[in-house]
Amino acid sequence: MALSTRFFAAKPCDDAARALARGDDEAAAAVAASGRFALLSRADADAALDALDTVITSEATLAARRAALDGTRRDGLTDAPSASDDERLASALASALASALAPVLRRLGFPESPLGTRSFVAAAGPRAAAAIGRVWHASDGLAPLIAPAAPKDATLVVAFSSLGWHGLLRAEWRGVLRASGFPNVAHALDTAKTWYCSNPMTGHFDGGAWWDAALAELCKPYQKVVLLGDSMGGTAALRFARHADAVVAFVPQIDLRDFPAPCDRVDFDDARRERLRDDIVNAVGASDARISIHVGRDADDLQQLTYLPRAVAAYSPDDVDEPLPRDGETVSRAVDDGRGLRVVKHDVEGHAIAAALKRRGLLEEALLASLV
Numbered sequence: 574m575a576l577s578t579r580f581f582a583a584k585p586c587d588d589a590a591r592a593l594a595r596g597d598d599e600a601a602a603a604v605a606a607s608g609r610f611a612l613l614s615r616a617d618a619d620a621a622l623d624a625l626d627t628v629i630t631s632e633a634t635l636a637a638r639r640a641a642l643d644g645t646r647r648d649g650l651t652d653a654p655s656a657s658d659d660e661r662l663a664s665a666l667a668s669a670l671a672s673a674l675a676p677v678l679r680r681l682g683f684p685e686s687p688l689g690t691r692s693f694v695a696a697a698g699p700r701a702a703a704a705i706g707r708v709w710h711a712s713d714g715l716a717p718l719i720a721p722a723a724p725k726d727a728t729l730v731v732a733f734s735s736l737g738w739h740g741l742l743r744a745e746w747r748g749v750l751r752a753s754g755f756p757n758v759a760h761a762l763d764t765a766k767t768w769y770c771s772n773p774m775t776g777h778f779d780g781g782a783w784w785d786a787a788l789a790e791l792c793k794p795y796q797k798v799v800l801l802g803d804s805m806g807g808t809a810a811l812r813f814a815r816h817a818d819a820v821v822a823f824v825p826q827i828d829l830r831d832f833p834a835p836c837d838r839v840d841f842d843d844a845r846r847e848r849l850r851d852d853i854v855n856a857v858g859a860s861d862a863r864i865s866i867h868v869g870r871d872a873d874d875l876q877q878l879t880y881l882p883r884a885v886a887a888y889s890p891d892d893v894d895e896p897l898p899r900d901g902e903t904v905s906r907a908v909d910d911g912r913g914l915r916v917v918k919h920d921v922e923g924h925a926i927a928a929a930l931k932r933r934g935l936l937e938e939a940l941l942a943s944l945v
Contacts, residue, residue: 699776
């Protein structure tokens with residue numbers, strides 16, 4: 574079975590895969606242990622995965638993880654970390670994780686190392702990958718949902734993270750939301766790269782059912798809910814619009830079959846991508862929320878609007894080269910579909926328009942304008 578998660582994409586886990594080809598003693602032990610795991614009874618395999626879940630969520634593991642992150646974070650890190658920043662964080666996480674998992678790995682015969690961790694996850698399948706994903710990110714707290722401790726006012730913002738950068742996700746939008754005066758922020762992270770279409774506890778595709786239920790429970794105490802996201806996170810904000818009073822989606826994907834995103838999961842086939850598209854269209858079509866979709870000049874992002882009927886009613890994505898009105902330093906245009914959906918086009922090249930607006934000092938303004 575092929576797995577593709579942020580954990581497998583990052584160094585040193587990617588280096589560990591290459592170590593297998595060298596055939597040294599550690600690699601041989603990992604291969605042998607993988608073979609033995611495949612022969613375990615269902616009960617024994619489930620017991621090993623139960624032990625993994627217990628270790629992952631233990632206070633000792635979380636403390637070691639916090640220490641690893643705190644020791645490698647760099648002051649002033651931007652929203653677009655360098656490859657070296659993420660490699661340093663990933664190496665620290667991998668070492669802390671291998672140490673924490675040593676009892677589990679040792680019992681099964683896997684090396685007590687990043688290679689052993691990676692081999693165990695690959696052998697054990699989606700549930701093991703989901704367990705690792707809860708701690709394999711560069712944010713405090715446990716994924717998939719980092720919720721505020723208790724309501725402080727009547728409004729909740731749920732910020733869905735994008736695919737991330739070099740093998741690590743982050744709890745995005747913290748700075749701009751803090752500056753905009755939102756005290757209650759929940760961060761949603763999909764470390765499995767499934768556009769929030771899988772159960773993050775089991776690792777299996779469920780069409781977003783787990784997220785739907787979790788969001789319903791999370792949003793229940795609040796009088797107003799805002800869903801916010803960029804790219805993959807923008808897709809989720811639209812997909813779960815039924816929970817929101819306002820939705821702000823930057824460059825969302827609607828139909829992944831027609832988008833050059835790094836969606837490399839072999840089990841995320843065309844049928845599942847088509848279902849995601851239909852779920853988004855239906856969610857947006859039925860929503861009474863105030864919805865704002867932000868795009869730039871990127872042709873692939875503009876093409877995605879053609880799959881969303883309400884967006885087509887508001888804005889023609891064919892106007893790629895149409896001049897935009899200038900208002901001071903702001904270069905944008907907003908068009909409403911008459912039912913509360915706005916498409917906002919910014920004079921920004923490329924896909925990362927939120928980062929570009931932040932560099933120009935315009936992201937907070939764009940966010941607040943979408944909510945007021």
